[in-house]
Amino acid sequence: MRCACRVASHRAASPGMLVLLSGNGGPEAEPGPGPGQHRGKFPECCQPTEWSSASRNHRAGVLPCCCAVRNGALPQRCVVLRFLKFPPNKKKTSEEILQHLQNIVDFGKNVMKDFLGENYVHCGEVVQLPLEFVKQLCLKIQCERPESRCDKDLDTFSGYAMCLPNLTRLQTFHFAEHRPILCVEIKPKCGFIPFSNDVTHEMKHKVCRYCMHQHLKVATGKWKKISKYCPLDLYSGNKQRMHFALRSLLQETQNNLRIFKNGELIYGCGDARSPVADLKELAHHLKPFFFPSNGLASGPHCTKAVIRELVHVITRVLLSSSEKARAGALRLGLQGPRVCEASPFSRSLHNQGKNTSEHSGLPKGCLLYKTLQVQMLDQLDIEGLYPLYKRVEQYLEEFPEERKTLQIDGPYDEVFYQKLLDLSTEDDGTVAFALTKVQQYRVAMTAKDCSIMIALSPCLQGTSSDQRPVIPSSRSRLAFSVSVLDLDLKPYESIPHQYKLDSKIVNYYSKTVHAKDDTVRSTRFKEHEDCTLVLHKV
Ligand SMILES: O=P(O)(O)O[C@@H]1[C@@H](OP(=O)(O)O)[C@H](OP(=O)(O)O)[C@H](O)[C@H](OP(=O)(O)O)[C@H]1OP(=O)(O)O
Ligand SMILES: Nc1ncnc2c1ncn2[C@@H]1O[C@H](COP(=O)(O)OP(=O)(O)OP(=O)(O)O)[C@@H](O)[C@H]1O
Numbered sequence: 001m002r003c004a005c006r007v008a009s010h011r012a013a014s015p016g017m018l019v020l021l022s023g024n025g026g027p028e029a030e031p032g033p034g035p036g037q038h039r040g041k042f043p044e045c046c047q048p049t050e051w052s053s054a055s056r057n058h059r060a061g062v063l064p065c066c067c068a069v070r071n072g073a074l075p076q077r078c079v080v081l082r083f084l085k086f087p088p089n090k091k092k093t094s095e096e097i098l099q100h101l102q103n104i105v106d107f108g109k110n111v112m113k114d115f116l117g118e119n120y121v122h123c124g125e126v127v128q129l130p131l132e133f134v135k136q137l138c139l140k141i142q143c144e145r146p147e148s149r150c151d152k153d154l155d156t157f158s159g160y161a162m163c164l165p166n167l168t169r170l171q172t173f174h175f176a177e178h179r180p181i182l183c184v185e186i187k188p189k190c191g192f193i194p195f196s197n198d199v200t201h202e203m204k205h206k207v208c209r210y211c212m213h214q215h216l217k218v219a220t221g222k223w224k225k226i227s228k229y230c231p232l233d234l235y236s237g238n239k240q241r242m243h244f245a246l247r248s249l250l251q252e253t254q255n256n257l258r259i260f261k262n263g264e265l266i267y268g269c270g271d272a273r274s275p276v277a278d279l280k281e282l283a284h285h286l287k288p289f290f291f292p293s294n295g296l297a298s299g300p301h302c303t304k305a306v307i308r309e310l311v312h313v314i315t316r317v318l319l320s321s322s323e324k325a326r327a328g329a330l331r332l333g334l335q336g337p338r339v340c341e342a343s344p345f346s347r348s349l350h351n352q353g354k355n356t357s358e359h360s361g362l363p364k365g366c367l368l369y370k371t372l373q374v375q376m377l378d379q380l381d382i383e384g385l386y387p388l389y390k391r392v393e394q395y396l397e398e399f400p401e402e403r404k405t406l407q408i409d410g411p412y413d414e415v416f417y418q419k420l421l422d423l424s425t426e427d428d429g430t431v432a433f434a435l436t437k438v439q440q441y442r443v444a445m446t447a448k449d450c451s452i453m454i455a456l457s458p459c460l461q462g463t464s465s466d467q468r469p470v471i472p473s474s475r476s477r478l479a480f481s482v483s484v485l486d487l488d489l490k491p492y493e494s495i496p497h498q499y500k501l502d503s504k505i506v507n508y509y510s511k512t513v514h515a516k517d518d519t520v521r522s523t524r525f526k527e528h529e530d531c532t533l534v535l536h537k538v
Contacts, residue, residue, distance in 0.1 A: 078166035085152035094158040101126045104488050107412040112487045114329050116370045119322045120484050124164035131159045167453040168260045171481035182456045183260040190448040191235030191372045195336035198384030201506045211342035212509040227252035230343035237362035244345040246311045316471050317454050317480050321365025330373040378444035385441045386499045388434035395431045408492050445490040453483045
């Protein structure tokens with residue numbers, strides 16, 4: 001339990017977001033005036049009473065609402081509101097909140113759009129809401145917020161929020177559609193093993209952070225079971241490994257997989273730990289999308305076939321590149337091992353004496369490739385980064401007024417972006433070098449914690465004119481869109497927490513799991529010795 005408390009105290013130190021989803025439609029945010037101040041006004045017709053909450057369908061901290069407001073004669077448009085959340089003792093002024101939200105939008109526009117691609121990133125805009133509306137909305141949803149997330153209060157004072165498209169919908173089409181829509185949300189986490197020479201724990205060169213962290217998470221009660229999912233399998237580009245990774249996510253979703261149908265959560269964890277359905281129920285939901293007999297067939301074979309189809313479709317979508325997708329601004333070669341020793345898939349191949357390093361590689365235009373590139377901006381690992389963070393800290397202690405010039409809290413503009421492109425790892429002892437590495441690390445950490453939304457919808461018969469990507473499935477062609485969410489730059493202040501957590505994860509894994517493995521190995525060895533002795537005697 002100790003770790004959970006510490007994580008909670010770290011989390012309490014940084015602001016979070018509270019997300020309100022509009023299910024069937026919502027108000028259009030009018031773009032506001034002025035450069036850098038993309039503020040829209042929320043339409044007055046939008047009444048809080050018209051937002052009906054369905055938070056049981058969402059994970060902790062996410063409170064979806066359905067707003068039935070229509071915007072004049074325009075077709076409905078799905079929007080999502082994100083509000084800042086703060087620990088009760090860390091209230092901010094309206095100006096600070098506006099600035100914070102604007103920074104999030106700017107970071108998306110000036111950094112992440114370039115790194116990940118125009119099509120995948122939806123930055124949204126800052127909107128101003130009537131205070132009465134926000135207060136009533138907050139009252140309405142408060143009782144449905146999961147207890148575990150109530151350490152922070154929703155900002156009801158500033159009236160500012162972020163307005164984003166509802167990414168559980170197809171992003172290739174602007175208005176709400178009436179075809180069924182399936183959306184798979186994946187939080188893939190870090191897809192590479194650190195290659196930095198600053199890494200002191202040998203284990204970190206063999207086992208990925210996600211797989212090691214699983215053991216600590218189960219020990220501290222965050223999750224009940226160790227997942228077989230390994231991010232390196234998903235990021236491998238090898239279809240077999242990707243299928244295994246996706247099947248593992250379906251078996252043990254934790255906070256890494258959620259499935260929505262028409263914007264409503266049908267699979268994955270609704271709150272901290274309880275899944276909303278089992279695989280059989282999921283297959284039932286999926287049949288109209290994937291199974292030819294449209295709900296007539298049943299039984300375990302049907303469940304397996306439908307799930308297999310889902311896994312294949314998601315793999316194809318993840319490997320697809322949008323037409324406009326370029327390779328991205330970063331060119332970081334994948335270094336270090338391509339296989340994590342803890343992945344059950346790799347272990348089983350290894351035990352069968354097969355080559356575990358088979359690696360098809362990801363196509364350069366696909367979102368997984370680009371996300372991995374951004375994650376690899378963490379070139380030094382937290383162990384190499386921490387001393388550089390301390391260098392910046394020391395400088396700031398001496399010259400606190402320099403915090404602004406160093407752009408620690410923004411603005412995340414072109415200058416900030418350009419500095420991120422300096423990939424040299426030659427430390428010249430300057431604060432400038434340390435700062436670049438610190439900022440790159442924060443961006444990398446953001447990419448390690450973001451989620452991918454894949455929306456799928458059956459194409460209408462004979463609608464080949466649709467200007468959108470499609471993927472064939474057993475039942476019909478599926479139009480799809482891929483987006484990234486939760487691209488808020490990780491705070492500078494979280495670096496000491498990262499440093500401590502890293503060592504805690506590795507130490508726990510080394511002491512418990514690896515020690516157990518050693519015991520198993522040495523028992524096997526002893527058995528082998530015993531056997532030899534017996535043979536000797538004979
Ligand atoms: O450190 P990690 O890898 O556990 O990631 C945290 C996530 O836990 P996870 O491992 O995905 O279960 C954690 O996820 P949950 O909120 O526990 O679902 C948060 O995303 C956290 O970010 P922040 O501090 O809220 O900005 C994440 O913290 P950051 O390290 O990204 O700041
Ligand atoms: N634009 C969007 N469209 C649809 N769903 C969204 C959107 N933004 C967020 N969500 C849903 O809300 C969830 C949480 O959003 P997000 O990760 O941005 O919040 P957070 O800042 O991490 O909040 P928390 O403090 O709860 O961790 C996502 O996992 C996703 O299911």
